[in-house]
Amino acid sequence: MSTTEAPAVGNPYAGRRWPVTAWGLWDWGSAAFNAVITTFVFTVYLTAEDDAGQPLFGPGVDTKLGWALAAAGVLIALLAPLTGQRADRSGRRTFWLAIHTGVVIVASALMFFVTPEPSMLLLGLFLLAAGNVFFELASVNYNAMLNEISTPATVGRISGLGWGLGYLGGIVLLLFVYFGFISPDVGLFGITGDNGLDVRVTMLVCAIWTAVFSLPVILTIRDAPRGASERVAGPRTGIVASYRHLFATVGDLWRTDRNTVYFLGASAVFRDGLAGVFTFGAVLAAGSFGFSAGGVIIFGVAANVVAGIATILFGLLDDRIGPKRVIVGSLTAMCVAGLVLFVLHDGGSTVFWIFGLVLCIFVGPAQSASRSLLARLIPEGREGQVFGLYATTGRAASFLAPTAWALALTIAAGVTGRSSDDVQYAGILGILLVLLAGLLLLLPVKAPRPGQPRPTA
Template identity: 40%
Template sequence: MSANADHRSVACWCSYDWANSPFPAVVLTFVIPAYFTEAVMDNAEEATIWWAIMTGFAAFATAVLGPILGAIADQGRRRKLWLAAFTATVALCSALLWFARPDASHATMLLVIVGVSIVAFELSMVFYNALLPGLVPMHRIGRISGWAWGIGYLGGVAGLLIVLFGFVLADPPPFGLDALDGALEQIRIAGPIVAIWLFVFSLPLFVWTRDTRGRGLASAAAVRSGLACFWATLVNLRAHPQLWRYLLARMIFTDGLNTLFAFGGVFAAGTFGMSVVEVIMFGLILNVAAGLGAFVFGRIDDWIGAKRVILLGLCGLIVIGLPMLVVESKTAFVILGSILGIFFGPVQAASRSLMARITPPGAAGEMFGLYALSGKATAFVGPWFVAAITASTGSQRLGMATVLPFLAVGGLLLWRTVRDVPSCPD
């Protein structure tokens, strides 16, 4: 394959982060959670509890399915087919959010749709991440992963800008959308916008990024072989101490990251009384900061190592997260949040690059399935802690405070038990 084709393949792989990032920004963090809290439910604490239960069940389903499907994909013919199927599911669920009206009777429907979309999104990332080790050499993985995360955050910014200025603040809203009778169509349209965005901008990956083939087995044989390989990997994990120690540490600190991400919009709307518009503006600031952090630290990753980047990011999240939980001023909360975002992107990008570096050749799908497992095996614990503490104390602040121990313990385990993987110079 020519160098130009290789560059195009990598560029189109990175573009998928641009394609799918409006989904977590709009559907999982800022617009839909704020809409659920402010318009669908009548009580912020109750909204927090139900959102936590939903994300917990979605995390459990991902933990069960991710490594199994990843192992099956390693034995089959195509990873991109799996990626396409889950991408289509995310797009469909996003479009269906249009039908979730601002009424408590629609709360269950909204929670089910979002829950299914979370599972599909996380499973799509198993196969997307598994393409990376076969696309670039080891010494470029850090910067490519960082660039992709950075491009993704910019995609989240673009999606939020379109939703905010193209629809939520438009007067009158386009396409005859009704914003006057309480239907809030100018907000509900956010789901279909995400669906269209994902469909259009994911096409370059499916057209031009080369697939990384598995063993080439037929479907039934791939399932049998994949399940056997998955079980063998679990049994033999003790032979790969670097791998299982890293996955254990990541399991803990990612639980904190995912909980922080999932409840950002709910916390802003409930504790600080932010409107949907204010939450979207807050999301824009966070995504810009996270994108810049991912771009800058992507290069640093290849220089000082992914482990150090992760540890720096976790320290930053803890140091900034503490005052965010106690400030009373909305302005102070937004300023601290913008600083916190700088550290959020690098942790995610460096986590992926470190995993890619320690993944054995030919097992990317299986390993990134375990990577998904490490991110979701206990991911229901964080949201359910938030739900339990919020319900027992009536305080969102105390509920969100449970995030910090996950970040601290996971970072400590990473620091003490995992060796960094050096990269070769350019």
């Protein structure tokens, strides 16, 4: 797959192979935090039980974990557009990417000191929440770089390349730490689970992984000289003035480019539906389709590999037919596959393997095309700010899929007179409802033609 093209005037990185590769490697490295730490290893460690069935970190960990992540979500919603806007104005996007990524690396490494005892729970939750906040802030600046290393004709395939590398990197690292440190009882490197050492060493590996694969983009994509950027952006502003400027710009965006505002709303809805597919997929596999614990892990590996490869390939289609069509097609296919999965829920694991993987094929392309569509809509000079709003709207809508899931189970239990556990498959309809709502909200959004230059601020 070629990502090269003549660079845009005044942009030395656009379309060049190494800057694109360096940028994509950050996505590969970021999987250490968002896949291994947040999803599969550290959060599971915090909520684990000992051999006697007692929580390692004391009672009520699940609730405390939920509150910690909720607090992190609030901070992200408040800070993401502000930090993006300030990076735009200062012209120091790479600098802030390095700072925010550095905090994630430090938080990951410090998790090594979280031994399995109740007195260490607060430290573990703090590091996890802080890592989440700074990971999202780093992602704002990272996403905003997409227009620096792409051209209007290649933005889709480059976005797909980065997103696909994120999926594949997560699987490679997860398999490495799982067989190297966690399973069997004595991993390939002789690390045991005594005092949580296997998980704690995994945190160090994640920190090193993130650092190694973040360095290429930080060393390659250089900010403009500080004096030059300040002459363009104007004098520094305080936090209050920055928020005032942010609100003024959002108001201006509403008056002059309501189409982008509509897309931010639509994408927030369908992106939460896409997150719900992975969030509740493992629950469905085990609870409704007869998967063993090991079978769930195997399916998870297959799902991420399929999603990663499909995302890279669909990136090429994005540049040919436009990202909106990719999103519409992906969401439509997912609604059909999900409906079939619901109807055939008595078919066991074979049905889930087929239609569950079909769902996974389209999750990554929809996410990547959403990023590339926004990148095409953003006026030059507002990338960080608008991608910050993208993060904020996503957080604001993050309750939709869990709520729809719970409501679907409650309604199904009431209609059938059975327990919610017995009608768990009905949760599929809740997730599909969120995807369908996002699809319908997206249809009126006007998308630029493939290759069309971006608007100017």
